[in-house]
Amino acid sequence: MKTINENKLAISKRRSQNIAFFLLGFLGYFIVAILLVILSFIVIKGFSVISWDFITKMPEEGMTKGGIYPAIIGTLYLVAGSMLFAFPIGVLAAIYMNEYVKDGFVKKFIKQMTNNLSGIPSIVFGLFGMSLFVNKLGFGDSILAGSLTLGLLVLPIVIRTTEEALKAVEDTFRQASLGLGASKWQTTRRVVLPIAFPNIITGLILSVGRVSGETAPILFTVAAYFLPKLPTSIFDQAMALPYHLYVISTSGTNIEESRPIAYGTALVLVLIVLITNLLANALRKFFGKKVKMN
């Protein structure tokens, strides 16, 4: 009697395991499929317009012809500018939170506020950036104002990923360093940060992806509908890929005719994010190796 029951149990256990495996596997591949569909859609529609001229020439004839060079350059400026602002501040804030503040009210409060900051819709950041950087501080519509606004937007991502990276460093490394008479800052700088660095790079990757794709925060702070020349200083306006895409899809001079350029722009945007990801991954591996060597 007992053996029959056990057999039944084994069969039903195996069956439910098979079902679970199938479902989980299906969902996993489903996500891959969605990504592939989106990517191939953009590649198929945009590939035909991509050419050397497309990425190195100015737009022509009311943005229905020509290239998107100024938008690419503008986006690169904005990525660099916002990282220059958000990366040091975010990393230092995370170091303070993880290495210096004791568990308690202050830490909880800062953490909660950081989380809240990341929950604010990006258009609100745009509005805030306009009122503070553009008007109050008098930067005008400029790369500086746009970079600062985007920097604020990604600050929580940088802080959170850096914090996770620091948390992943085993405490005995800190204790060993402090035990040798090192100060907290020496310990952080010479032992903790080098170990955490490859993971901190992850925060940078995520932020770059986010910054290059955001439209709302640059809408009122930097983005130009069309500029006949490249920006020459951080106080100039700039074109940017996501905003350019928006403009030629909704309010261009001839929307139908500029449709291929829109897909081309989308493809370039995706490629930029993809390339930065690969680059950052390589960087991460490189530093991971270097950490072990030094």
Added chain:
Amino acid sequence: MQKLESRHINVHYGTTQALKDINIGIDANTVTALIGPSGCGKSTYLRLFNRMNDLIDGIKIEGQIFVDGKDIYEKGTNVDSLRKNTGMVFQKPNPFPKTIFENVAYGLRVNGITDQKFIEERVETSIQQVVLWDEVKDKLKKSAFELSGGQQQRLCIARALAIQPSIILMDEPTSALDPISTAKIEELIHELKTKYTIVIVTHNMQQAARVSDHTAFFYLGELVEFGITKEIFTNPKREKTQNYITGRFG
């Protein structure tokens, strides 16, 4: 004067009491083993001597710890120089992600020593002290992670010796090592005794019997028995000690 002494030490983590009125005196150039089941407070006790417990949020320490006759929990104690005088070795080998050379040099560098020649000499002497020199002298510029677990642990001891401490605290230094590496470390402890005062936490009863002069048996935050190792292991005064060392619990 004894090298290390604790008087009426009470330690609380939040609402739980980790150590209850601990009084122990430790002579210079001896090895003292702290034994007891997990959670008995022996590691917490060890970490009082270089104030490593200060890092824990919500800990409360009462009583006095004397190192060379000075209360190290007194206000105005220079914790950095206290720690410089106290080398610490951990359960798992934890070399820094640096070269073999830089691992040992680290303690000197963070303490402001820049004389490269002096650093090189100290590094060599320290690595020789842990009998690792012949194995690593040709690859000092290589990452410390390339060494085996046992070699890494000896490197960590060398790292602690480089700053010329007078006390060495060891927190289960061989629990992650194979028997041969363990034997090497135990041998090392014997040799280091002539120069340093060593306190070692261990789960391994035979190890305590082999390496130590004195043994302290902790149970639930209390010091059950403290005395000469031979007597503790052959003729314990308390029944609880007897039960623990014969493996009846723990």
